[in-house]
Structures are given as structure tokens and as C-alpha cells.
Amino acid sequence: MMDCCGLVTEKKLPVPLKSIRVEVQVKSHVATVTSTLQYVNEEERHLEALFVFPLPADAAVCHFSAKIGDQEIVAEVQDRETARDQYDDAVSSGQQAFLLEESKESSDVFRLSVGCLSPGQNADITITYITELSVQADHSLRFCLPAVLNPRYTPAGSDAGIVSEISSCDSVPYTLTLSVHVSSPNPISKLESNCTLDPLVFLNSDHTQATLNLSSGHKFDKDVELFLYYQNTHQPTAIVEAGVNTAKPGSLMSDPVVMMSLYPEFPKEVMSSLATQGEFIFVMDRSGSMDCRMHYGKGAKTRIQSAKATLILLLKSLPMGCYFNIYGFGSRFEGFSPFNSVEYNEDTMVQALKTVNEMRADLGGTEILYPLKHIFRLPCYPEHPRQLFVFTDGEVENTKEVLDLLKHHAHSHRCFSFGIGEGASTALITGMAREGSGHAQFITGTDRMQPKVMESLRFALQPAVNKISVQWKVPDGITVDTLSPPINAIFQGQRSLIYAQLKGQSSESSEGSVIVEYNLKDQPVTNQLHFCLKPTEDTGLSVHKLAARSLIRCLEQDEKKPCAKVDDIRRRMVEISVEAGVSSVHTAFIAINKNNREVVKGGPLIQRRVPIQEMTRDQVNPFPRLRGGGGPLPPYTLEQAVAQAVDIDDCDVELEEKPRRSSGRKRKADSASSQSKSKPQMGSSLQLITLQKASGCWELSAALARVFGKTEDELTNQKPAQVDGSVWATLLSLIWLYGYKIQQQIEWQFVAMKAASWIGSQNAVSLSQCVCDGNHLLGCQVKEETLGI
Known part of the structure; x- marks a missing residue:
């Protein structure tokens, strides 16, 4: 694979990227990101080049500018074809021009065309976008600054292709500085990263505002991920943002817009059984x-x-x-x-x-x-x-x-x-x-x-949710236009976002509410959130821009429907994009330095596709080869599966030795590893899980004994006489998981549920004594009620 990516000259040499400066403003679960990239043309001739870079798929790109020397050129959003024509005309006449457009192949890829960069000239390119932060399994909010744009695989015979921005070489020839400012109505618990950070600095006593920086010397050779933890992350919230007085009356930007963040709660009795x-x-x-x-x-x-x-x-x-x-x-x-x-x-x-x-x-x-x-x-x-x-x-x-x-x-x-x-x-x-x-x-x-x-x-x-409906209750004189696509999935602990435009005025109550109703296991459920109609101060129109992006995405889907009025829909998309100043597939940001009239010598530079080794050799097979047939499966045992699981030992390292993101501490040694040196080493949770039967039980075997750091004779000799061997083996497995692998419970929770259910179906006797004996054998102190049997 060739290493030249990003801004590329006619001689297929990279235009040096000197530095990347990123400022992130986080308010609750919305981030405004401003990235400034500094390039310098070290060629002895004028330069035109292409820059391709990744952004979050649902980001609303809302600002683009280029600073040449002391002069800053701020781009405007225009119809895509009009902007391209203006760019070509400007470059042809010797003007400096910049064109930023969303890729038609993928909404998370943007192309920046840079025209007529003079020899020795610097260019500071600034891009601002707004994005929603996603909720993670541990309830943190994730922000990701992409470092790479992997070359997208293109089928043989296709003319399409997206080039890569960041080189795959080990040394990154530019610096990255990153500063983050966090503001939230809820206290900030902590902020973590996959990269080294300077200490978090709180700006007030209630810990609702904080700043931090990426430590100096960082090499931008991987994505920068930040994980933000708030207290009460799953509390429903509502933000009402005021419109712009100078905007066209009745337009999206002139009226208040509300952003609802909902966390529906399922009844406990429903969630008790999956x-x-x-x-x-x-x-x-x-x-x-x-x-x-x-x-x-x-x-x-x-x-x-x-x-x-x-x-x-x-x-x-x-x-x-x-x-x-x-x-x-x-x-x-x-x-x-x-x-x-x-x-x-x-x-x-x-x-x-x-x-x-x-x-x-x-x-x-x-x-x-x-x-x-x-x-x-x-x-x-x-x-x-x-x-x-x-x-x-x-x-x-x-x-x-x-x-x-x-x-x-x-x-x-x-x-x-x-x-x-x-x-x-x-x-x-x-x-x-x-x-x-x-x-x-x-x-x-x-x-x-x-x-x-x-x-x-x-x-x-989780039980399937259906018949989802959203209703608004607002005072007379006010109407609500929903700007988001319909909610078609609801999960316990997952956030649902709703954007809506508030039209009109009312002298009545200043409070409204949104009601989400749905059926869960054929039972109706209602969640309601009240909110104040008075706009929140100092939101910087971020809610309006995200709402505009959401509405544009809805229109993109409408455009593909049968019998859709495509021209009318595209006209509406362009209108919203221009009005809100956010990107869309039918618009582009265009910036022209009309003061630069220097004649350009030489033709445009070559756009190069970065090849993907070992991935483009195969031709597209219109008749894909399917494995297997309709006959019975050949006989194969669980022991053979375990014996042939050549990658399991490798995978155990991943399962057991990787440090948790939040702790930064080395994993504690398993208790059984301190037992007699003549005993086998204790195995991993994946080794134990691999030995489980589909029904949920385990059988007494030498392989199971090795997982526990025991011998098969020790397991057999300690088995209570009146207890079946499979019940004993399954109880030991549960005790071992709860006793030694409790930190990985999210990974084996369903395995344990199956095992407990299987034990319950066996009508076994003396379970309390079995649990006591099992704890003694394995060196644990797990209570019977913990096992769920």
C-alpha cells in the first residue's frame, strides 16, 4: 500500500500537514467540535489538491473557513452543482477557492478541494461540526475523533472510490492538540480516554463544568476516544432553544426548537424474564x-x-x-x-x-x-x-x-x-x-x-416493543412539528432523541409535555416528560442545526420512496441546508478568495485512489459459494470442538488480561493460582463457557477440572453421594464464575441464567449442602441466593 494520502501533489507527494488543533465544547450529550488543520505548500508551483476525511455519520457540519496568511475566507452553503461551477470558474481564473462536500457514497466522508495554493503558502482550514454523543454499556457518553479513514472497499469494475486521509505508516509527521470543555446540568463524575490526558480541572464547586487537554507529545496514529461519565446519566432531559430574530418568519431557524432526550423505563416484572x-x-x-x-x-x-x-x-x-x-x-x-x-x-x-x-x-x-x-x-x-x-x-x-x-x-x-x-x-x-x-x-x-x-x-x-406513538401536549396557540423520524425501536437503558419545532405563541401555561406510548408484551406502557417552554440561554443554535440535520435525513429517505416528488424534496433539502448552514448531500460549502488574481501555471493535480492490498483481487462473484448442503450435519462432539479451538488460548488473553478502561490497574491474580504449585493453572471464563452444554449444564470431566485448577479426582471425590454428576459440575461452574469472574458478569450472565434454570428443572436435593461443599472445594464464599437457583 502506498503511503501518500490526504492533500497530494501532481508528483504524488503529500502536501505537508503541520498540525491539527481540535477544540471540543460538550454541553450535556451534544458536542461542538472545531478542527483546524494547518497545511503548507512546499512545492515551487501552484497547487490544487484533494483532502478526504471522516466525520461522525450524523454530524451536522455547520462551519468551514480557510485562512491564507492574514486573510480568512468563510464558506457559504449553496446548491451542490452551483458550488462546483463556482469553484471551477474561480480556479480557472486564478482565484483561490475551497469546496467542501459530503460524499455521495457515505455520509461520514467529506471531500475538500483546495484550489490554487501558492508556493510556500500556508493554509489553515477550519471545520466545525455538531454531533450527539452515544451512550455506552457502562452508561458513559462516547466522543470519537477519527484518526483514519480506511479505504472503502470498491467492487471490481466499479468507478467509485474514496481515498484515505491519514497514512498507514508508523510515524505521523504532524502534531495534535486537543482541548475539551464540558458543561452539564448533572455533576461530572469522571472523564477517561484511550489516550493520555492531563488532569481534569473542575471550574466550579458542583462539578458541572470542567476542562481537560490531551497530553503533549501525542501521536495521532489512532482514534482519540473520550468517555464522559455524568451522575444520573439516564435522566430524561429537554432543551428548548430560541430561534433567530432575523430569520424568515415561519422558517425552522426563526422558531424555538426542542430536543427531547428520553430514557424509557420498562416495568421490573417485564424485565425479570428475557x-x-x-x-x-x-x-x-x-x-x-x-x-x-x-x-x-x-x-x-x-x-x-x-x-x-x-x-x-x-x-x-x-x-x-x-x-x-x-x-x-x-x-x-x-x-x-x-x-x-x-x-x-x-x-x-x-x-x-x-x-x-x-x-x-x-x-x-x-x-x-x-x-x-x-x-x-x-x-x-x-x-x-x-x-x-x-x-x-x-x-x-x-x-x-x-x-x-x-x-x-x-x-x-x-x-x-x-x-x-x-x-x-x-x-x-x-x-x-x-x-x-x-x-x-x-x-x-x-x-x-x-x-x-x-x-x-x-x-x-428484551421483549419486543410495538405500537410506538409520540404525542405532544402544549398550550393553545402553540403547534408542534416533529423533525425526527418515527421511533421504531425502544430498549431499556437506550436513549431516544426527538427534535420538534414549536410554532406560535400562548399566554397560558409555560409548560408542555411529550408522551411516549407503546406496547410491551401486549401491555400498554406510558412514559411522560414535562418541559419548560421558555428557551434555554446560550445554546449557540446547536439544537437547531442538529434538528435541521435530522430533518434532512428524513427527507433523504422520502426521496427514495416510490412515486416521490424528487424535485420538490431536493428543493426542500437545499432550502433547509442553506437556511441552517449545515451540510447535505445536495449542497456544498464554497469559499472563494476574490482578491487573489495571480495566474496559475500548470494543470490540476491528480486524484489518487489508495489501493487495498489483498482485498481487491477477488472479482465480484454473482453466484456466491454457499457452504454445506441440505443434508444432516456430520457427527461432531463438544470435546472435539474444544480440542480444535486452536484460537481459544489466544482469545483467553483478550478476555482475561486486558485492563478495564476505567481502572488502569493490573488485573488481580485469581485466587486459585495461589494454591498448590502442583495443581494446574486456573483457566479462563471462555474455557469454562466453551465446555457448557446447550441446555445450560456442565459435565464432570478432566477439562472442567483444569479450568478450576483441580484434578478430575478431586471433583469426583468431593461430590455429595446423592447428587447427580452434572448437577454438581454445574453448581461448581456457577460458584467459580461468581467467585472468581464477577467483574466479567456482563459477559457470562446469560450462560449463568441458563445454568440456574437447568438446575431448577432437575429437582435436585440438598442444594444448600452442595453449595457449601462447592465453596469449600473451590475456595469461594458465594451465597446460594446469589446463584439464582
């Missing part, structure tokens, strides 16, 4: 890029290794009686059961483990559209809602086509998506979850994949 039905389809990226390592640290595993370990955990966590399937995709795709999903039982689970262990990143490029089309053609099982779990590093070219397909089948499929590694497309990952009524997760750096994926499984097993 679903035992469903069809779970796991779609695994096996393209060449999945062989990349998760991070550059010592002991880093590849993306495919981490994903395989997670898939084993998912398979073990499924409830008995459901249906499942596994697909691997690249330039072609392979199915575990190619023509339909199979019922989850001991035989199919063991065969699936064998399939997972044999997975490699060996299927060429990233063609996710073909397996999705195949899956959507298959008939669904009645009473078993179909749920897709898609794992990918997000490097595809036809993002919008994939999202349209998911939206078309949203009535019968739900999609949970996982972006793996640096540079995964936020447009693809968040878009698949949004259109598929699911949930999106990103796993980067030293993040452990398992907790995030198991949170999504918990969402998938």
Missing part, C-alpha cells in the same frame, strides 16, 4: 482487513480472533429452542446452514463451534450487500423474530444501498451492528442499527468486544 424465542443470524466480516490487529500494543489480537471469541460467547448464551445461523462474507459468502436457520440444540451448537474455530479472514473484499440480500430472501420462522448481528470493520463503498435494503426489510428483521477497529464507517454501523431498529456498538483499540456485544444480546432478548 425472551426464549427468536432467530439469531450472525454475519461475520471475513475480508482481508479483518486480519489487522485491534491495536498496536503488546499482545494485540487480530480483529477476526476477537470476533471469533465473541461469537463463541454468543453461541453459548442463546436460549434453548431458538433458531440460529452463521454467515461469513467477503467477496463471496459462506453459510453455516445455507438455506435456512437451524434449531439451537446440543448437536447444532457443537457444529457451529467447529465452524467458528475454522473461520479465517480469507474471503477477499468486503461485499456485505450480497449476504444480506440472501438472508432477506429466506422465510422467517413464525413466533421467532429474526435478529441480525453484523460484525465488520466497516470498509464498504455502497453504504447507502446497504442501508436502503435494511430499511426495506425493517418490518421483519432487526439489526445489531458492531464496528471493529480504527476507521470503521460510522455511517454504515450506526445506519444499519438505525434502519434495522437495533443498536450499534464500536470496538476500537484495547476495548473488549465481549461486554458490548453481550449488551446488544440483552437488548435483543
Whole structure:
């Protein structure tokens, strides 16, 4: 792979990027990000170049300017074709010009054309965008500053392509400075990062405002992630932002806009029992890029290794009686059961483990559209809602086509998506979850994949929510226009955002409310939030701009509907984009330095596509090869699956040795490791989980004894005489998990639920004495009620 990326000269040399300065203003769960990139033209001739860079998919780009010397040129938003014509005319006449436009292939990619940069001249390019912060499994809010834009895989024969901004070389020839200012109505608990930070400085006594900086000397060779923790994160909030007096009356920018952040709470009696039905389809990226390592640290595993370990955990966590399937995709795709999903039982689970262990990143490029089309053609099982779990590093070219397909089948499929590694497309990952009524997760750096994926499984097993409606109650004289797409998915602990325009005036009450109603397990549920109609001060129009971006996204979907009045819809999109000063696919930011009339010598520079090694060799196969057939599965045992799980030892390092993001401390040694040196070393939770039967039980075996750091004779000799061997083995497994692996409980919670349920079905006697004996054998102090039996 060639290393020249970003601003590239005619001689295919990079225009030196000297520095990146980023200022982040966080207010509650909204971030305003201002990035300034300083370039210098070290050529002896005038320069025109292309700069391609990533942004969050749902970000509202609202400012773009370029400073040449002492002169600053501020861009305006115009119709895309008009802006392009103006740019070409300006460059042809010798004027300096800058054109910023959203990629048509993917909404998280922007192209910046820089025209006529004189020899030796500096250019400071400033871009401002506003974005919502996503809620993580541990209730933190995540902000990500992308360092890389992975080259999007382009099918053979396609003319489309997106070049990369950041070089893949080890040394980064520019500096990054990052400052963050946080303001919140709730106290700030802490702020963490995958990078080294200076200490957090609180600006007031109630800890609602704080600042911090990225430590000096940082090399921008990976995404910068910040995790912000508030007290009472899940409290519903409402922000009403005043309009602009000078805006056209009746327009979006002239009226107040409200942003609702809702956290619906499900009744406890409903959440006490998770679903035992469903069809779970796991779609695994096996393209060449999945062989990349998760991070550059010592002991880093590849993306495919981490994903395989997670898939084993998912398979073990499924409830008995459901249906499942596994697909691997690249330039072609392979199915575990190619023509339909199979019922989850001991035989199919063991065969699936064998399939997972044999997975490699060996299927060429990233063609996710073909397996999705195949899956959507298959008939669904009645009473078993179909749920897709898609794992990918997000490097595809036809993002919008994939999202349209998911939206078309949203009535019968739900999609949970996982972006793996640096540079995964936020447009693809968040878009698949949004259109598929699911949930999106990103796993980067030293993040452990398992907790995030198991949170999504918990969402998938929650009772389905349907008949969702949103109603507004406001005083007479005021009307509400909703600017957000309809809510089509609600999960416990997940935020739902609603934007609305408030029109008119009223002399009555200054309070309004929004009511969200839905059915949960055929029972009606109502959540209501009251809010003050008086606008909040000092919001900087960020709510208006996010609302405009949300409305533009809705119109983009309307544009694709059959019999849509495309011209009218595009006209409306351009009108909103220009009025609010935010980006859209049909507009562009244009800036022209009309004072610069120096004649330009030479032609335009060459736009270069960065090739993707080992990913573009395979031609698109219109008839993808499917693995397996319709006949019975060959016999295969759990012991063989464990024996052939050659990657499990590698995966154990990831499961057990990676430090938690929040602690920064080394993992404590397991208690059993301090026992007799003649005893085997205690195993990992993944080794134990791999030995569990599909029904939820374990059997007494030498392999199980090794996990506990014991011998098989020790387990057998200590078994109470009246207790079945499988009941004893399952009780020991539960005691060991709660006693030694409680910090990873989110990962094995469903495994433990299955085990407790199985024990309850056995009508076993003397369970209290068994728990006491098991604690003594394993050196634990776990109470019987903790086990849930």
C-alpha cells in the first residue's frame, strides 16, 4: 500500500500537514467540535489538491473557513452543482477557492478541494461540526475523533472510490492538540480516554463544568476516544432553544426548537424474564482487513480472533429452542446452514463451534450487500423474530444501498451492528442499527468486544416493543412539528432523541409535555416528560442545526420512496441546508478568495485512489459459494470442538488480561493460582463457557477440572453421594464464575441464567449442602441466593 494520502501533489507527494488543533465544547450529550488543520505548500508551483476525511455519520457540519496568511475566507452553503461551477470558474481564473462536500457514497466522508495554493503558502482550514454523543454499556457518553479513514472497499469494475486521509505508516509527521470543555446540568463524575490526558480541572464547586487537554507529545496514529461519565446519566432531559430574530418568519431557524432526550423505563416484572424465542443470524466480516490487529500494543489480537471469541460467547448464551445461523462474507459468502436457520440444540451448537474455530479472514473484499440480500430472501420462522448481528470493520463503498435494503426489510428483521477497529464507517454501523431498529456498538483499540456485544444480546432478548406513538401536549396557540423520524425501536437503558419545532405563541401555561406510548408484551406502557417552554440561554443554535440535520435525513429517505416528488424534496433539502448552514448531500460549502488574481501555471493535480492490498483481487462473484448442503450435519462432539479451538488460548488473553478502561490497574491474580504449585493453572471464563452444554449444564470431566485448577479426582471425590454428576459440575461452574469472574458478569450472565434454570428443572436435593461443599472445594464464599437457583 502506498503511503501518500490526504492533500497530494501532481508528483504524488503529500502536501505537508503541520498540525491539527481540535477544540471540543460538550454541553450535556451534544458536542461542538472545531478542527483546524494547518497545511503548507512546499512545492515551487501552484497547487490544487484533494483532502478526504471522516466525520461522525450524523454530524451536522455547520462551519468551514480557510485562512491564507492574514486573510480568512468563510464558506457559504449553496446548491451542490452551483458550488462546483463556482469553484471551477474561480480556479480557472486564478482565484483561490475551497469546496467542501459530503460524499455521495457515505455520509461520514467529506471531500475538500483546495484550489490554487501558492508556493510556500500556508493554509489553515477550519471545520466545525455538531454531533450527539452515544451512550455506552457502562452508561458513559462516547466522543470519537477519527484518526483514519480506511479505504472503502470498491467492487471490481466499479468507478467509485474514496481515498484515505491519514497514512498507514508508523510515524505521523504532524502534531495534535486537543482541548475539551464540558458543561452539564448533572455533576461530572469522571472523564477517561484511550489516550493520555492531563488532569481534569473542575471550574466550579458542583462539578458541572470542567476542562481537560490531551497530553503533549501525542501521536495521532489512532482514534482519540473520550468517555464522559455524568451522575444520573439516564435522566430524561429537554432543551428548548430560541430561534433567530432575523430569520424568515415561519422558517425552522426563526422558531424555538426542542430536543427531547428520553430514557424509557420498562416495568421490573417485564424485565425479570428475557425472551426464549427468536432467530439469531450472525454475519461475520471475513475480508482481508479483518486480519489487522485491534491495536498496536503488546499482545494485540487480530480483529477476526476477537470476533471469533465473541461469537463463541454468543453461541453459548442463546436460549434453548431458538433458531440460529452463521454467515461469513467477503467477496463471496459462506453459510453455516445455507438455506435456512437451524434449531439451537446440543448437536447444532457443537457444529457451529467447529465452524467458528475454522473461520479465517480469507474471503477477499468486503461485499456485505450480497449476504444480506440472501438472508432477506429466506422465510422467517413464525413466533421467532429474526435478529441480525453484523460484525465488520466497516470498509464498504455502497453504504447507502446497504442501508436502503435494511430499511426495506425493517418490518421483519432487526439489526445489531458492531464496528471493529480504527476507521470503521460510522455511517454504515450506526445506519444499519438505525434502519434495522437495533443498536450499534464500536470496538476500537484495547476495548473488549465481549461486554458490548453481550449488551446488544440483552437488548435483543428484551421483549419486543410495538405500537410506538409520540404525542405532544402544549398550550393553545402553540403547534408542534416533529423533525425526527418515527421511533421504531425502544430498549431499556437506550436513549431516544426527538427534535420538534414549536410554532406560535400562548399566554397560558409555560409548560408542555411529550408522551411516549407503546406496547410491551401486549401491555400498554406510558412514559411522560414535562418541559419548560421558555428557551434555554446560550445554546449557540446547536439544537437547531442538529434538528435541521435530522430533518434532512428524513427527507433523504422520502426521496427514495416510490412515486416521490424528487424535485420538490431536493428543493426542500437545499432550502433547509442553506437556511441552517449545515451540510447535505445536495449542497456544498464554497469559499472563494476574490482578491487573489495571480495566474496559475500548470494543470490540476491528480486524484489518487489508495489501493487495498489483498482485498481487491477477488472479482465480484454473482453466484456466491454457499457452504454445506441440505443434508444432516456430520457427527461432531463438544470435546472435539474444544480440542480444535486452536484460537481459544489466544482469545483467553483478550478476555482475561486486558485492563478495564476505567481502572488502569493490573488485573488481580485469581485466587486459585495461589494454591498448590502442583495443581494446574486456573483457566479462563471462555474455557469454562466453551465446555457448557446447550441446555445450560456442565459435565464432570478432566477439562472442567483444569479450568478450576483441580484434578478430575478431586471433583469426583468431593461430590455429595446423592447428587447427580452434572448437577454438581454445574453448581461448581456457577460458584467459580461468581467467585472468581464477577467483574466479567456482563459477559457470562446469560450462560449463568441458563445454568440456574437447568438446575431448577432437575429437582435436585440438598442444594444448600452442595453449595457449601462447592465453596469449600473451590475456595469461594458465594451465597446460594446469589446463584439464582
